[in-house]
Amino acid sequence: MASVTLRNISKRYGDSPEVMRDIQLDIADGEFVVFVGPSGCGKSTLLRMIAGLEDISGGDMYIGDERVNDIPPAKRGIAMVFQSYALYPHMSLYDNMAFGLKLAGKSKPEIDAAVQKAAKILHIDHLLDRKPKALSGGQRQRVAIGRAITREPKVFLFDEPLSNLDAALRVKMRLEFSRLHQDLKTTMIYVTHDQVEAMTLADKIVVLSAGRVEQVGSPQTLYHHPANRFVAGFIGSPKMNFIDGVVVSANAQHVTVQISHGGVQTVCVDGSTLQPGSKVTLGVRPEYLRRDDSQPTVHGRVSTVESLGDFSYLYAESDSASEPLICRMPDGEHAANGSLAGFSIPPHHCHLFREDGLALPRTQAITQAVAPAH
Amino acid sequence: MHTSAHPALRKGTDSSPGHAASARPGRGTQRWLQSPAVVSLLLWSIVPLLMTVWFSLIRYNLLSPEDTGFVGLQNYQFMWSDPAFLPAVFNTLLLTVAVLVISVVGGVLLAVLYDQPFMGRGIARLLVIAPFFVMPTVSALIWKNMLLHPVYGLVAAATTALGLPPIDWLGEYPMLSIIIIVSWQWLPFAFLILLTAIQSLDQEQKEAAQIDGAGPIAMFFYIVLPHLKRAIGVVVMIETIFLLSIFAEIYTTTAGGPGTATTTLSYLIYQLGLQQFDVGMASTGGILAVILANIVSVFLVRMLANNLKGENER
Numbered sequence A: 001m002a003s004v005t006l007r008n009i010s011k012r013y014g015d016s017p018e019v020m021r022d023i024q025l026d027i028a029d030g031e032f033v034v035f036v037g038p039s040g041c042g043k044s045t046l047l048r049m050i051a052g053l054e055d056i057s058g059g060d061m062y063i064g065d066e067r068v069n070d071i072p073p074a075k076r077g078i079a080m081v082f083q084s085y086a087l088y089p090h091m092s093l094y095d096n097m098a099f100g101l102k103l104a105g106k107s108k109p110e111i112d113a114a115v116q117k118a119a120k121i122l123h124i125d126h127l128l129d130r131k132p133k134a135l136s137g138g139q140r141q142r143v144a145i146g147r148a149i150t151r152e153p154k155v156f157l158f159d160e161p162l163s164n165l166d167a168a169l170r171v172k173m174r175l176e177f178s179r180l181h182q183d184l185k186t187t188m189i190y191v192t193h194d195q196v197e198a199m200t201l202a203d204k205i206v207v208l209s210a211g212r213v214e215q216v217g218s219p220q221t222l223y224h225h226p227a228n229r230f231v232a233g234f235i236g237s238p239k240m241n242f243i244d245g246v247v248v249s250a251n252a253q254h255v256t257v258q259i260s261h262g263g264v265q266t267v268c269v270d271g272s273t274l275q276p277g278s279k280v281t282l283g284v285r286p287e288y289l290r291r292d293d294s295q296p297t298v299h300g301r302v303s304t305v306e307s308l309g310d311f312s313y314l315y316a317e318s319d320s321a322s323e324p325l326i327c328r329m330p331d332g333e334h335a336a337n338g339s340l341a342g343f344s345i346p347p348h349h350c351h352l353f354r355e356d357g358l359a360l361p362r363t364q365a366i367t368q369a370v371a372p373a374h
Numbered sequence B: 001m002h003t004s005a006h007p008a009l010r011k012g013t014d015s016s017p018g019h020a021a022s023a024r025p026g027r028g029t030q031r032w033l034q035s036p037a038v039v040s041l042l043l044w045s046i047v048p049l050l051m052t053v054w055f056s057l058i059r060y061n062l063l064s065p066e067d068t069g070f071v072g073l074q075n076y077q078f079m080w081s082d083p084a085f086l087p088a089v090f091n092t093l094l095l096t097v098a099v100l101v102i103s104v105v106g107g108v109l110l111a112v113l114y115d116q117p118f119m120g121r122g123i124a125r126l127l128v129i130a131p132f133f134v135m136p137t138v139s140a141l142i143w144k145n146m147l148l149h150p151v152y153g154l155v156a157a158a159t160t161a162l163g164l165p166p167i168d169w170l171g172e173y174p175m176l177s178i179i180i181i182v183s184w185q186w187l188p189f190a191f192l193i194l195l196t197a198i199q200s201l202d203q204e205q206k207e208a209a210q211i212d213g214a215g216p217i218a219m220f221f222y223i224v225l226p227h228l229k230r231a232i233g234v235v236v237m238i239e240t241i242f243l244l245s246i247f248a249e250i251y252t253t254t255a256g257g258p259g260t261a262t263t264t265l266s267y268l269i270y271q272l273g274l275q276q277f278d279v280g281m282a283s284t285g286g287i288l289a290v291i292l293a294n295i296v297s298v299f300l301v302r303m304l305a306n307n308l309k310g311e312n313e314r
Helices: A042-049 A093-105 A106-123 A136-150 A167-184 A195-201 A217-226 A230-236 B001-018 B027-058 B076-081 B085-115 B121-133 B136-147 B152-162 B174-199 B204-212 B216-243 B248-253 B265-275 B279-313
Strands: A005-011 A020-027 A031-035 A058-063 A080-082 A155-159 A189-193 A203-211 A211-217 A241-250 A254-261 A264-267 A279-284 A299-306 A311-317 A325-330 A340-344 A351-354
Touching: A005 A042, A020 A042, A020 A211, A031 A042, A031 A195, A042 A058, A042 A080, A042 A155, A042 A189, A080 A136, A080 B204, A093 A106, A093 A136, A106 A136, A136 A167, A167 A189, A167 A195, A189 A195, A189 A254, A195 A217, A203 A217, A203 A230, A203 B027, A211 A217, A211 A230, A230 A279, A241 A325, A254 A279, A311 A340, A325 A340, B027 B279, B076 B085, B076 B279, B085 B121, B085 B174, B085 B216, B085 B265, B085 B279, B121 B174, B136 B152, B136 B174, B136 B248, B174 B216, B204 B216, B216 B279, B248 B265, B265 B279
Parallel strands: A031 A189, A031 A203, A080 A155, A155 A189
Antiparallel strands: A005 A020, A005 A058, A203 A211, A241 A254, A241 A279, A254 A264, A279 A351, A299 A311, A299 A340, A311 A325
């Protein structure tokens, strides 16, 4: 049980420029933190630096109160579950799970107790004398977690642990991770590129991009109050719609925006830093974009409709946005391909981003109204 | 892995009669089409063996061609009483086992060493592998005349530089010299196979062991060595096949001497057949060599079978 603190952490390979800079992060004791970001953003590297598998080029890292920069992985009090599980193929499950304790010089009864306990938690106690090869993907995953549990670490590290499993098993194991965290109450750091995993598991999400921390916050905060355009576009599926516009007038409560090739839209954000005439980007999630042919503010031409059963996604090409607009609508509604469609946006469901990508604070934050407005 | 292939094979042949009439040729046609390959292979391997067996049972000396006739197992009795025979068997086994041990142990250590990143690793690896590409006679001559020679050899130069008397390696330690020469040739082979095996070790497995607290020594014994088990089996099997019949190195350096100190079974057969022109006795030696090779291979197959069974249990 320990907190993890990163202060000014940076990473460089050889003499090349830093790939990570000034990473500041506070992870409280017992927290479930998810690092999420597109591939190549440095989330795995950051995890491996916490594990001690990757050197830290600059800054200080603390696990608990101890500075761990120069402490080898085995002595940091961490345990890691790898994407490939990395089980030892020539050892039985029992030996796989006992290996760390054996090397640490623990007595036989101690090892046995720890292994049996971990195996019980994960329901693999009937498989202990098998070799990893004889197991299914999900079972191997459990063994890898079991191996981590037996070490009784202060911090668990998971490196994309579910990415090798099929969709159904992934959902099941996701719930198990959740349960495991409730049972063990140990600090857990989890790396994934799957935002559903991030949203469902995390107490706190760290969004990374190109070696920088974009935003840290609870799943709700990230969803409803993204700090910038990157986070707004990354969290949420399908992606948020981004619509170009120019400020007409702005005050601390509302901003009025002239949408390019569209109507005038009011947005409930604090616009006190904006000047009329400056370029902005409107953001609205697909579930809040409304089909509205009577008083539309945005127009588009329907290109595709994807039906998902209970609802469908409408894709429309629009001059107001560089990417097709996505609108979620009830499954009963129809839209012919190629037909014109109008959309309106509820002012309190709209995000506004300045030209540099930063979000303006929303004045009517509706965190409760997660359900679509239909 | 191997066992899993059987059901598929069986299924293939079982289901074929049903389709035979329509799609596949019938069994008779299959056999008939296979026969040229099978028959030529049979002739290739069985006929020489049978001829050798026959020659080993008759009196057949080119120096006294008039002296012929079936002698039964007399040649074998005679061979058994030959004072060169048992030393030859012993020498063959000694050479094989010694070279195996040196090349496997050395190969594993070199593979671990050359798996580490260092400057000029590519060239260094090439140099380690190079001896394998030198012809046996050439490498034997290099060792005999340029390295181990008591007057011109580099080793002698090194020992005299240290103030020690030069050693006539091939005269005083003939078997050791042969073992060194053959090991020099076969160590690169073991190294090559084991290096590729070591490179296929999953990096995350090593990292997991590192987090579990394995130091370099524990890592070697618990992770690397078990991973190499199979590759070591392959090296042992292939090398044994070649080491049992080592000839060129002995012929070019010691010619089996001094006395019978480096006479192996294959060299003894050469002496009997091509120096004493006794084809009958040489054939007897050949058959005994086949028997020896089979005894060794039974051990090998058993060892490898256990190895592969272990793989399947995973």
